[in-house]
Amino acid sequence: MGKRYEIPLGAQHISLLEPLHFKFTTENEKIIDTVANVYYVHRGIEQACCSKFKFRQVSFVVGRVCGLCSISHTTAYSQVAEKLVKIEIPRRAKYLRMLVIELDRIHSHLLCLSHVAENSGFEALFMKTMQYREFSMELLEAICGNRIQYDFSIVGGVARDLKPQVGMQILERLKIFKLQLDELVDIYQNNWTLSLKNKGAGAITKEDAMRLNVVGPFARAAGLAMDVRNETEDLLPWKEVGFEMITDTAGDVHARNMVRLRELYVSMRMIENIINGLPESAIITETKAFPDGEAVIRLEAPRGELFYYAKGNKTQILERLKIKAPTFSNVSAMVEAFKGNEYGSVPAIIASYDPCLSCTSR
């Protein structure tokens, strides 16, 4: 038996983007145990949504739960509120929500990939990935008016329509991005140093993914074919615009990279189909009803299943709002997947989890 060391990492650390803390117990550089603390930024958003804001204002509040997947939160909340007031939104609004969600997925996945590259010691690839990501931020600004925190989905539909020239601009930029993505896939897949660092690192099996209820690309990279877009057709017609499930089997950092990259091709295809088949209709359904009863919604955010529970009481203020973010579901597996790995692989493994503690702690 080698000498054991306890090594703290975080809550602020050069390789961490998020305020989380791990305590690793290592033996001969191998991690044998991990303790995690993920709650440094509790902001009381659920309580604020049920006491300080009217239910129509809440979609703007939950947009602040996370900067990266703001559209997922505002859409999930809007959907759960629409269930409570019993309205169906126009078909064009559904398509526009899917458009922004998929563009958001592109920028979120590229951000994650860039940080895996950076934490693996590949600074040039980090910069190249971030450079290629820029187009998605510009397009989101063109559609929503903001690069992050879009306030695009509102109760009843969406806040803005898509201008035809912006639609054309998106299609043109996607053609350029397709070539850039091919280049990125080649590097992430075939670069010898990156593969050496990432293959086998932070792996979990499909059985562990099921046992620990893992969600998102983390689960799909381990072979667990779980994607809310494959399941819920009633609220947003994902399959109609070309959704396809992407999975891998290795369950390691490399597999997570490849799942995210291949999902970008699916997102691009869906965006093209959305713009080419955008229905003509209004973008909002008006109602004067107050929320009543209880409802739940699941939505596939870039990091996985986002869950919203809401309970109304026929007043403007909700009785209860519960938000379960994807990273929340992945905390147990994050702790498990470190075991048996070299301590030097920790930064790349953490980045490959794509953790969002802002969402988790809310």
Added chain:
Amino acid sequence: MNRIETSIDNIKTDIRKFYNPVLHHFMVVNAVDFGNTIEVQWFFCDYAPPCAITVFCTQIQPEIEIPSIVDIVASAWVAEAELVDLMNIRIENTAKGFVLEPDFESGPLRKKK
């Protein structure tokens, strides 16, 4: 949403009978404060489409300790630890302090009396 009303005495037995990690995905434990009672809800979802959601519900008095389901669903400890801090309820083998700092107001999601 398939809602199953149960009791605090039967909750573990009911979840143990229902939950199969190959078929079901555990989502979260939630609680709603009704003033004198609290409704605790355990949410599960099928993996296979149409992915029906099943929720086990039970009404408890705030001072009652509820059983942990960690021996059935290994990943449930995070949701249980959050509930203990945010709703100020007692869950078997779950200490306070995972979500909130010790000097923070306990149970911020509880109704103010």
